[in-house]
Amino acid sequence: MGRPGPRLAELVLSDHERQVLGAWVRGQSTPQALALRARIVLACAEVEPDGLPRSVSSVAVVTGVTTETVSKWRSRFLRDRLDGLGDAPRPGRVRTVTDEQVAELVRTTLETKPKNATHWSTRSMAERVGLSQSTVSRVWRAFGLQPHRAESFKLSTDPFFVDKVHDVVGLYLDPPERALVLCVDEKSQIQALDRSQPVLPMMPGVPERASHDYLRAGTTTLFAALDATTGKVIGSLHRRHRTAEFKKFLAKLDREVPAGLDVHLICDNYATHKTETVKKWLLAHPRFHLHFTPTGSSWLNLVERWFAELTDKKLRRGVHRSVQALERDIRAWVADWNTNPRPYVWTKTADQILESLAGYIRRIKDSGH
Structure with missing residues (x-):
């Protein structure tokens, strides 16, 4: 023992x-x-x-x-x-950048611009504040600063902006009974473009390559109505973009939407949508109701999101030697979309949208708000 x-x-x-x-x-x-x-x-x-x-x-x-x-x-x-x-402090390199230097770097990034450029780079900022380029990069990452990036925005000047936002968003979040909500717009001047030289296909390590110049073969306009609930699209192609073509598209919607349903159309403020001819047609078809998005607020119309997918997946890299070929591709894409439609789900309320926009306004100098 x-x-x-x-x-x-x-x-x-x-x-x-x-x-x-x-x-x-x-x-x-x-x-x-x-x-x-x-x-x-x-x-x-x-x-x-x-x-x-x-x-x-x-x-x-x-x-x-x-x-x-x-x-x-x-x-x-x-x-x-x-x-x-707790973990004891580990031995390491002695810190060489002080809090004051970090604060000065952040202040300089936010409040100044270089004399010979529109924005700072890590190299120009390092020269300005007397730190290394890697130190500037680490501080920018830590504070979420990206001087090389810029995003665009546009604030509507529509005097009825608030009312229109509530109207359109209300249709998305609480659609009326026995009614169809359709987001309507036109994608005009879609060009049939043929590359000046054959497209080189993708290879391992090499992306697809196309010549930067092209040959124009004509244009077409796509009128589209996106069902906000199901995601299905009713489309119509026309060579011109006038009241006559919009009226024909309304007639097509009238034929394809079941007779027992009201039709609420969300449109932008393009003049074609407000002509006397269209107003007379609407009086003769009382089940159709037009709702206009605020001026300069196309982001409120869900069909714009669908147009973006069409452009990205079919048009931007497409090669078309004629308008007829372009229109065949668009019709085929719409038909394929409708075999498995995917609705865009709107989630923000009108009050949330207005609060977010108010934040932008408060950041703009001399906005008057």
Whole structure:
């Protein structure tokens, strides 16, 4: 029988310490390493049936770690209590960039521009503030600064902007019963373009390549109505873009939409939609109701999102030697879309949209708001 080891120092927890350690063990966001150390300390605070402190070896078995690990964190807790369970600072390179230098770099990025450019680069900023290019890059990433990027926006000047937003968004979020909500617009001047030289197909390591110049073969206009609920599209192609063509498209909608349904059309403010001819047609077809998006707010019309998909997936890289070929491709794409339509789900309320736009206005100097 070997000689007994040294008697363990008693580890007694206060109510506060026990509560904190328990919270660390149960917390879903607690780092796993800290949760394990908390379990070790809680196990060490238990006593054996004979009233002696729990042995290091038994705690190691319960927690699944080595006896060395148990001894380490037991000693750290006895010395520093809860503070002893954190990771000690590791040796590393001495920091050379001060908080003042970081603040000056951020201020310069946000409030100034270089003399010979519209925006800062990491190289020009490093020269300006006297830091390395990699340091500038790290600070910009940390603060989410991207001087090389710029996004566009446009605020509507429509005096009835608020009312129109509530009207259109209300149709998306709470459509009327026994009615169809159609997002209507025209994609005009779609060009049939033929490349001046044959397109080189994609190869391993080489993308598809096409000549930058092209031959124009004519244009067509696509009138489209997107069902806001199902995502199906009713389309019509015309060589011209006048009231006569829009009236023909309305007649097509009248034929294809079941007679028992009202039809709510979401349109933009293009003059073709407001002519006397169209107004007379609407009076003769009272189940049709036009709802206009605010001026300069095409983003409110869901059919614009569908036009973007058509452009990206079919038109931008398409090669068409004639308008007829272009129109065949568009009709085929619309028919394929309608075999498996995917509706665009509108989620923001009108109040959320107006609050977001108010934030833009507050950031514009001399906006009058």
